[in-house]
Amino acid sequence: MASIWEYANPVKFMRLTDRVMPVVAVAAGLCMVIGIFWGFFLTPDDFRQGSTVKIIYLHVPSALVAINAWFVMLVASLVWFIRRHHVSALVAKAAAPVGAVMTMIALVTGAIWGEPMWGTWWVWDPRLTSFLILFLFYLGYIALWEAIESPDTAADLTAVLCLVGTVFAVLSRYAVNFWNQGLHQGASVLRAGAVTGTDTEEKVSNVFAVPLFICIAGFILFFLALTLLRTRTEIRKRRTAALIAREQLA
Amino acid sequence: MKALLLRDLKLSFRSGGGFGLGLAFFLIVAILVPFGVGPENDLLSKIAAGVLWLGALLACLLSLDRIFALDWEDGSLDLLATSPLPLEAVCAVKALAHWLTTGLPLTLAAPILGLLLSLPESGYVWLITSLLLGTPALSVIGTFGAALTVGIKRGGLLLSLLVLPLYVPTLIFGAEVARRGTEGLAVNGPLALLAGISLAVIAILPFVSALVLRINLR
Numbered sequence: 001m002a003s004i005w006e007y008a009n010p011v012k013f014m015r016l017t018d019r020v021m022p023v024v025a026v027a028a029g030l031c032m033v034i035g036i037f038w039g040f041f042l043t044p045d046d047f048r049q050g051s052t053v054k055i056i057y058l059h060v061p062s063a064l065v066a067i068n069a070w071f072v073m074l075v076a077s078l079v080w081f082i083r084r085h086h087v088s089a090l091v092a093k094a095a096a097p098v099g100a101v102m103t104m105i106a107l108v109t110g111a112i113w114g115e116p117m118w119g120t121w122w123v124w125d126p127r128l129t130s131f132l133i134l135f136l137f138y139l140g141y142i143a144l145w146e147a148i149e150s151p152d153t154a155a156d157l158t159a160v161l162c163l164v165g166t167v168f169a170v171l172s173r174y175a176v177n178f179w180n181q182g183l184h185q186g187a188s189v190l191r192a193g194a195v196t197g198t199d200t201e202e203k204v205s206n207v208f209a210v211p212l213f214i215c216i217a218g219f220i221l222f223f224l225a226l227t228l229l230r231t232r233t234e235i236r237k238r239r240t241a242a243l244i245a246r247e248q249l250a
Numbered sequence: 251m252k253a254l255l256l257r258d259l260k261l262s263f264r265s266g267g268g269f270g271l272g273l274a275f276f277l278i279v280a281i282l283v284p285f286g287v288g289p290e291n292d293l294l295s296k297i298a299a300g301v302l303w304l305g306a307l308l309a310c311l312l313s314l315d316r317i318f319a320l321d322w323e324d325g326s327l328d329l330l331a332t333s334p335l336p337l338e339a340v341c342a343v344k345a346l347a348h349w350l351t352t353g354l355p356l357t358l359a360a361p362i363l364g365l366l367l368s369l370p371e372s373g374y375v376w377l378i379t380s381l382l383l384g385t386p387a388l389s390v391i392g393t394f395g396a397a398l399t400v401g402i403k404r405g406g407l408l409l410s411l412l413v414l415p416l417y418v419p420t421l422i423f424g425a426e427v428a429r430r431g432t433e434g435l436a437v438n439g440p441l442a443l444l445a446g447i448s449l450a451v452i453a454i455l456p457f458v459s460a461l462v463l464r465i466n467l468r
Contacts (some may be wrong), residue, residue, distance in 0.1 A: 016367040040391045136415040143411055147402045157398055161412065164394065164458060168416045172445070178440065179426060 008085035010235050015048045017228050025225040031218030039211035050065075055113045057212060061108035061219035066134065069099030073141075073204060074166050077159035087231065089155035093145055093161065095228030098223055100138035107131055126176040126185040137165045151238070259348035261320070270285040272309040273359055291368045296368035299377055299428035304411075304444060306356045306381060307421055310388045311413065313352050315406045317344050317396040318463075327400075331467050337460040341351060345386075345393040348423040353385030370430065375432020384424035387448040389452035390455045391416050398461040401466045412451055420447055459460065 007013045039057035076092035079085060111121045111206065122128065146163055148154035283301050284294060321327040330340050351395035360381055361374050369377065393411035424443040430437045 051263070089383055131274070133415050136411070140408075140412040140415065143347075143408050144398070147405065147408055153465055153468065157462060160462050160465075161398060164416070164455075168419065171419045172422075174416070175422040178443070179422045215302060 005083070005085070006192070008087050010087055010238075013087050014232060014235060017232055021225060021228045023234070024221055024228065026099050028218055028221030028225050031214050031221060033218075035214035035216075035218050038206070038216060039072050041049055041237065043207055043211060044050070052116050053208070054112060055109050056208065057215045059106060059109040059113060060212060061216045062102045064216060065219045065223045066099055066102040066106050066131070068220075069095050069102060070134065070137070070162075070169070071164070072227070073099070073162050077162040080155055080159050086155075087235070089159065089226060090231050090234040090238075092158065093155075094234055095227045096145070098226045098230070099141065100135065102219075102223070103131060103135045103138060107135065125184050126173070126179070129176045130173045131170075133176075134169060137169055141165065234247075251339055254335070254340065254343050255347055258344065262316070262351045264349065272313050273355050275312050276305045276309040276356055276359060277363065279308065280366055283367065289361060295368045295432075296365055296468075297368050298369040299432050300372055300425045302360050302363060302369075302377060303380070303384075303421060303425040303428060305351075306360065306385065307417055309356055310352050310385065310392060311410055311417075313348065314392040314396050314413065315399070316424060317348055317393055318400045321451070322400050323365055327463075327465060331463070338456050340461065341393055341397065341459040342452075342456040345390045345452075345459075348393065349386050349389035353381075353389050355379055357381040357385060362422050367399045369433060372434055373432030375427065376437060377428045379441070380431070381422045382422050383427075383441070383444050383448055384406070387420045387444075388417065390448075393457035394455045394459045394462065395428065397462045397466070420444070423447065 036057055036125060040054050043054070045051045045053070072095050073092040076088045076095070079088040079123060080092065107128075110131075114123070115121050141158060144155055144158050148157060280302065283297075285308050287293060288299070318327060321330065331337055333340075357378060360377055364374060366379060392413055395409050395416070398412060399409045402408060409458055423440045426440040430440065
């Protein structure tokens, strides 16, 4: 196995993803179907929240992917900056709309869950507010990609925006925490304390946790499959543009 | 640097209200709010600090695309980039000129508008302090946004979309200082954070803006 940077070569990338992508997509579909079916029909209702708890199988995975999609974009932007691999910039471009949609799913399912639980669709809670800001960042990032014609300039500028945006996104997260104390519960699925056994706080019971993890795996695989698909599309668009340009020259 | 600063200041004073526009907008916001929420003095004095901060932010946003747009159009930005003055300094001077023509007048006008919105007496000091500390950050972040969108035709809307989320932390801490000060609570925490944001962006963002400008001028 040679270095990972080999796959910065679009031809190699295309050849590899041609084989990998269907596998990932099928695995994502299987995980999502199994996880959601198990979660919706095979788990008992929560004794306090009733059947509304089941929206957790969409809410938690989408929120997780929404944040990590931005992280993927950050890493891809850094790789583009440092090593100037075009595929990397295209991955960042491809991941952004998926992340934006995931953010929207998390916001909408959160609102649907919040209405029966908290009696309100929306509160200006730190977690909710910072997600809304994240959504704005995604919109700005996508809009900047679309607005610039030269592909290299666009890749450079959006990479800078992604870096600066990350700093401000983290800052906003702490700012809104400072600004308002929240209604949203703390982390209750993945916590450091749960691993070390020091965790005594309330957490999601195992009955719900197993299908939830399957759903999370499904959403992550789904994100991967979509990002790969979109990256392949971007590469093909570049090739088409190059062909057209060559034809016009001839 | 001084010449560039003076030139930018002169341009904004002379070229059709770049200077007055922000102030007028600020005034409009402050006047329209009582019509929107009702003229009760209790309610107004409660929200006055936040409304004034928001008005200042929007007025700032309004004038952002003027920072580089004119220089880009007539080509003087290319001259500035090739001049002996480093581009980082150009960005810093542009941000300073923007602050002198919008941030500073807004800060000075805020007490008068506070009077209109029946801001409690204890609030004036903190309103001015927070605006004085926070508006430089708005100008510097805005300069970065303007540098990012300089090559785009009709980039104004895009500029607002890009800059608004970046403004969130400054707005939260600035308005928090003004609100807490008005209610007579301790302001140390948000004040320190606000000053921290301003100093950090002044130290770092001119370099990033210059980097972005170089990419755009390529």
